[in-house]
Amino acid sequence: MAAVVLNKVGKKYPNGFHAIPSIDLDIKDGEFIVLVGPSGCGKSTLLRMVAGLETISDGELSINGTRMNEREPAERDIAMVFQSYALYPHMSVAGNMGYGLKNRGVDKEVIEQKVNDVAAMLDLSHLLDRKPKQLSGGQRQRVAMGRAMVRDPQVFLFDEPLSNLDAKLRVQMRVEIRQLQRKLGTTTLYVTHDQVEAMTLADRLVVLNQGHAEQVGSPLDLYERPATPFVAAFIGSPAMNLFSAHLQQNKLILGQNESIMLECDHSFEGQVVWGIRPEHLEVTETEGDFKMRVKAVESLGAETLIYGAIEGVNEEVVLRLSGPHQPEINSNIELNAPQDKWHLFDANTQQRL
Amino acid sequence: MTVTFPHKTLPWLLIAPQLLVTLIFFLWPAGQAIEQAFYQEDAFGLSREFVALENFIELLQDPYYYNSIGVTLVFSMAVAVSGLSIALVLATMADRIIRGQMVYQTLLIWPYAVAPALAGVLWWILFDPAQGPIALWLEYMGIEWDHFVNGGDAMILVVIAATWKQISYNFLFFLAGLQAIPRSLIEAAAIDGAGPVRRFWDIVFPLLSPTAFFLLVMNIVYAFFETFGVIDATTAGGPGQSTKILVYKVYEDGFVGLDLGGSAAQSVILMMIVGLMTVVQFRFIERKVQY
Amino acid sequence: MIENRPWLTFISHSVLILGIIAVALPIWVAIVASTHPAEAFGQGSVPLWFGNYATETWQTVLFSAAGNGVDVPVWQMMFNSLVMALGIAFGKIVISLISAYAIVFFRFPFRSLCFWLIFMTLMLPVEVRILPTYEVVAKLNLLNSYTGLALPLIASATATFLFRQAFMAMPGELVEAARMDGAGPIRFFFDILLPLTRTNIAALFVILFIYGWNQYLWPLLITTDDAYYTLVMSIKRMVSVADGAIEWNSIMATTILAMLPPVAVVIGMQKIFVKGLVDSEK
Numbered sequence: 001m002a003a004v005v006l007n008k009v010g011k012k013y014p015n016g017f018h019a020i021p022s023i024d025l026d027i028k029d030g031e032f033i034v035l036v037g038p039s040g041c042g043k044s045t046l047l048r049m050v051a052g053l054e055t056i057s058d059g060e061l062s063i064n065g066t067r068m069n070e071r072e073p074a075e076r077d078i079a080m081v082f083q084s085y086a087l088y089p090h091m092s093v094a095g096n097m098g099y100g101l102k103n104r105g106v107d108k109e110v111i112e113q114k115v116n117d118v119a120a121m122l123d124l125s126h127l128l129d130r131k132p133k134q135l136s137g138g139q140r141q142r143v144a145m146g147r148a149m150v151r152d153p154q155v156f157l158f159d160e161p162l163s164n165l166d167a168k169l170r171v172q173m174r175v176e177i178r179q180l181q182r183k184l185g186t187t188t189l190y191v192t193h194d195q196v197e198a199m200t201l202a203d204r205l206v207v208l209n210q211g212h213a214e215q216v217g218s219p220l221d222l223y224e225r226p227a228t229p230f231v232a233a234f235i236g237s238p239a240m241n242l243f244s245a246h247l248q249q250n251k252l253i254l255g256q257n258e259s260i261m262l263e264c265d266h267s268f269e270g271q272v273v274w275g276i277r278p279e280h281l282e283v284t285e286t287e288g289d290f291k292m293r294v295k296a297v298e299s300l301g302a303e304t305l306i307y308g309a310i311e312g313v314n315e316e317v318v319l320r321l322s323g324p325h326q327p328e329i330n331s332n333i334e335l336n337a338p339q340d341k342w343h344l345f346d347a348n349t350q351q352r353l
Numbered sequence: 354m355t356v357t358f359p360h361k362t363l364p365w366l367l368i369a370p371q372l373l374v375t376l377i378f379f380l381w382p383a384g385q386a387i388e389q390a391f392y393q394e395d396a397f398g399l400s401r402e403f404v405a406l407e408n409f410i411e412l413l414q415d416p417y418y419y420n421s422i423g424v425t426l427v428f429s430m431a432v433a434v435s436g437l438s439i440a441l442v443l444a445t446m447a448d449r450i451i452r453g454q455m456v457y458q459t460l461l462i463w464p465y466a467v468a469p470a471l472a473g474v475l476w477w478i479l480f481d482p483a484q485g486p487i488a489l490w491l492e493y494m495g496i497e498w499d500h501f502v503n504g505g506d507a508m509i510l511v512v513i514a515a516t517w518k519q520i521s522y523n524f525l526f527f528l529a530g531l532q533a534i535p536r537s538l539i540e541a542a543a544i545d546g547a548g549p550v551r552r553f554w555d556i557v558f559p560l561l562s563p564t565a566f567f568l569l570v571m572n573i574v575y576a577f578f579e580t581f582g583v584i585d586a587t588t589a590g591g592p593g594q595s596t597k598i599l600v601y602k603v604y605e606d607g608f609v610g611l612d613l614g615g616s617a618a619q620s621v622i623l624m625m626i627v628g629l630m631t632v633v634q635f636r637f638i639e640r641k642v643q644y
Numbered sequence: 645m646i647e648n649r650p651w652l653t654f655i656s657h658s659v660l661i662l663g664i665i666a667v668a669l670p671i672w673v674a675i676v677a678s679t680h681p682a683e684a685f686g687q688g689s690v691p692l693w694f695g696n697y698a699t700e701t702w703q704t705v706l707f708s709a710a711g712n713g714v715d716v717p718v719w720q721m722m723f724n725s726l727v728m729a730l731g732i733a734f735g736k737i738v739i740s741l742i743s744a745y746a747i748v749f750f751r752f753p754f755r756s757l758c759f760w761l762i763f764m765t766l767m768l769p770v771e772v773r774i775l776p777t778y779e780v781v782a783k784l785n786l787l788n789s790y791t792g793l794a795l796p797l798i799a800s801a802t803a804t805f806l807f808r809q810a811f812m813a814m815p816g817e818l819v820e821a822a823r824m825d826g827a828g829p830i831r832f833f834f835d836i837l838l839p840l841t842r843t844n845i846a847a848l849f850v851i852l853f854i855y856g857w858n859q860y861l862w863p864l865l866i867t868t869d870d871a872y873y874t875l876v877m878s879i880k881r882m883v884s885v886a887d888g889a890i891e892w893n894s895i896m897a898t899t900i901l902a903m904l905p906p907v908a909v910v911i912g913m914q915k916i917f918v919k920g921l922v923d924s925e926k
Contacts, residue, residue, distance in 0.1 A: 053820050074826035086821035090839040099835070100825035147825075357751050358829040364750035368758055371743035371804060377784075378799040379765045382776035389776065443663045446656040459911055460664045462918070466906035468858035468876040471899050474883060475670035478677065478892060484690045486673065517667065522921075529922040549652060578772065582860035586880050600772065604861065607775035616775050623772045 002064035002154035002187055003029045010058035011045055019045050020211040030185045036198035037208035043191045051080050051157050079148035080157040085140050087132040094128040097147045118146045138169045158190040195235055207231045227352050229273045229345050238278050238318045245274040255313030260290050271347035278320035280341035288334035292317055294327050389617035408618040425598040429576035431512045436572055440523030448531040465521035470582030476514040477587045504595025507588045511596050515580045523568050530564035570634050678897035685892040705897045714878050716870045718901050725857055725874040731794030732856030733849050740803035748811040765801045778865055788869045803848055810844045847920015850913050854906045875902040
């Protein structure tokens, strides 16, 4: 078990491209950290730098207090689960799982014992003699995890491990990964672009955008107090409604001709980004803060998503209601936006107000 | 591929054998050929003299050299065209057959493994003017045949022998090309009312054209450089100059005629032709990736 | 088939059978010819049906002397051919494997220069640079030797090129996984790379074996000693004797023996060979 510390870690490619300018991250022993962000945000690069598969251009990486920058991947006492699983196609399941130990010169009996233990934990015992080709997607995933676990490393690294599975299996494996990590207590760094995966797995999330850490915090932190509009839009599904607005003399003004004006007790003056989550908008029978014209309805049974436009301003809005609802297309719905659910960001600095 | 091993000496050790063999048996000879092409040497190798481009000029004024170019072109086109068309017919038929396809394939591919020289000898005996069954049959039909005397007959003989060996190769590529055409495309055309013949010309043939072009290049390369054995074992370039392809002339002028400078100049020109063909082939491979 | 047209299927079979007969015709004549005594030739047509001289012809050719001026028996030339073919096939596979490995999996100075030096040889057959290569081999004192037969023909980049393609197609994550598992360059080569390219190696072996076995001009030039004659080139020596004196029966028997090993390899390893040939040339 180990703490992982990234101190001003940066990545610059020989062609001059600065993939990651500088990132600080303190990972506590046994913590489950998820790196999340859109593709190209640098999350995989960061993970691969921790793994030793990419060189670190600036800053320092240390595991358990030891500097790791110059160490070979095999010397860092880490294990990685790859997106494609990267199982050796010509080796059996047992061979795949034991290969790392074999290379370290561990005794045959010890390897067998460890492989058997991990296989039992992952429900793979009956598959040990099979080749990867003969396994289902979920089983291959498990073997990849088993290969990482057998080594009993200081740190687990996961690079989008669930993206090749179908939706149902993904949920199942997600739960399983979380349970295993709790049980083993191994420090874990997990990369995904799926915010649901990120929210459900993480002790703490790191939201990355163009190589910057936009925000680091627990899933609920990020949901309740996103630091930037980027995080606000990225976390939560459907995404938060974000509008550009103007704050002036305790009034929030939407649209060009001041058609919507809401009371606001914030003292900030100037351009802002105003956000409210689809589930925080309230339907009212009397006149509300604004009207929404219904364009499309998605009934999911347990909840209903209503897509529409705010009357008077040219803005799209999403409303999320629990239970079934059947509003007419093109009908109007009166909505209230309670002020304690607002998210306000300075439009210039993109920081939360 | 970004994944590499950090190591200083190991890669050199790994690449050394290939580099050595390449340097000794390829670059050194090639360099010598280029050097020799600018010198004139007496037949005993006792003295030599720098003659600049004279070997090349001589070559380009030599009617035999032009004849050899013509022979090579006729020969390679004949081999490529007949080999490709026969193989295409056979592959199209084999593609139609579901049961027994493997048997047909087995019985058609083995000539690939026969050495060109042996192919030449095998067809020689069939066409031997004195006793070959085909030659005698031709005579019976009223057609004179003697490839030892008649240049045209000799050309036909080497074309047949060279083509015979190459059909297997073409057949395998055409069959693979045909099998790579999505069944659904053919079915869609059938639903659109196209019969088998129409489907072949409208759908199959256009989709096969990359394969066909690739094979055309490979067949020309084959006819240019790999048919030495066919010719040497049967006609030895004769009668006269009628089957003396470029590669044969390089050999003959060098080893029999002992005209080292002239032979080297021919080698240099051939190397340039090979280079050109390699470029064509690479261009083609690049294009095919996008296709 | 899309539609069921019996006559089309019938035509297909007929054309293929016709093709097979045409392709097999020379072999038929060769086998038949080898069953007649030498005197059966030169008068009228070559025999088209079996004679009863088979044992004599084959025994002489195989064990005493191939005849027609070649004084060594076929089995000895067969051995020479085998040494040459195996030498070329193994030699080429080994040096190509390791050089492709160096080029793909390492970064070292002059890497691209090495790459181009090797790849210049890609399509240049020995026939084109025959005279200077002969001189080099003569200077190295390698005439009339197995090394001289095989080594110069190993200098071609085709196999290196194919292995390079195969290595580059290998999923990057697999290589990374091996590195995380602590496999160094040597271990990685033997544990991962070699097992994963074994079908490529097998296919290439077939192609190179045939290439080596069927070499003609090169052995013709550098062997003057009968003891180093290869089977394929001996045919040339045999048909070069004075016209009329050619013993066609022994030539045909030798021819059949000369084509037997490569044909057997192609048919025996047909699946791997076909896949390897078609895939590799793409």
